[in-house]
Amino acid sequence: MKFCLIVDDSDVIRKVAHKIIESAGFIALEAPSAEEALELCRKSIPDMILLDWQLPGMSAMDFLCELHQLPASQFPQILYAVTEADPQDLSRAYRAGIRNHILKPFSRLNLEPAIAELAKSVEVYA
Numbered sequence: 425m426k427f428c429l430i431v432d433d434s435d436v437i438r439k440v441a442h443k444i445i446e447s448a449g450f451i452a453l454e455a456p457s458a459e460e461a462l463e464l465c466r467k468s469i470p471d472m473i474l475l476d477w478q479l480p481g482m483s484a485m486d487f488l489c490e491l492h493q494l495p496a497s498q499f500p501q502i503l504y505a506v507t508e509a510d511p512q513d514l515s516r517a518y519r520a521g522i523r524n525h526i527l528k529p530f531s532r533l534n535l536e537p538a539i540a541e542l543a544k545s546v547e548v549y550a
């Protein structure tokens with residue numbers, strides 16, 4: 425089964441995303457910070473990550489840099505969740521490995537298609 429990590433400091437956002445992502449066929453895990461997400465990734469690289477752009481402590485960009493340092497057969501598909509579409513920030517994020525972005529607040533109507541699009545690229549290992 426495919427595994428998605430939800431990284432957001434908002435309990436509400438994580439819970440909403442969790443329900444939507446599980447309904448899309450993923451096992452969803454949650455992390456309230458980049459540090460906690462990185463610890464989970466050290467144990468097992470997820471197939472997909474829903475990553476909030478503004479996190480307490482370690483920034484999303486620092487998280488992406490650290491994620492690239494982990495040994496993995498495949499870099500996860502990353503959906504970057506932003507509250508504003510700042511072109512400079514998005515450009516840096518795409519260069520750092522995100523595959524797509526979504527504006528917050530999101531709903532099932534815009535998160536499901538974004539997840540479905542990225543899921544096409546996820547390889548499931550037996």
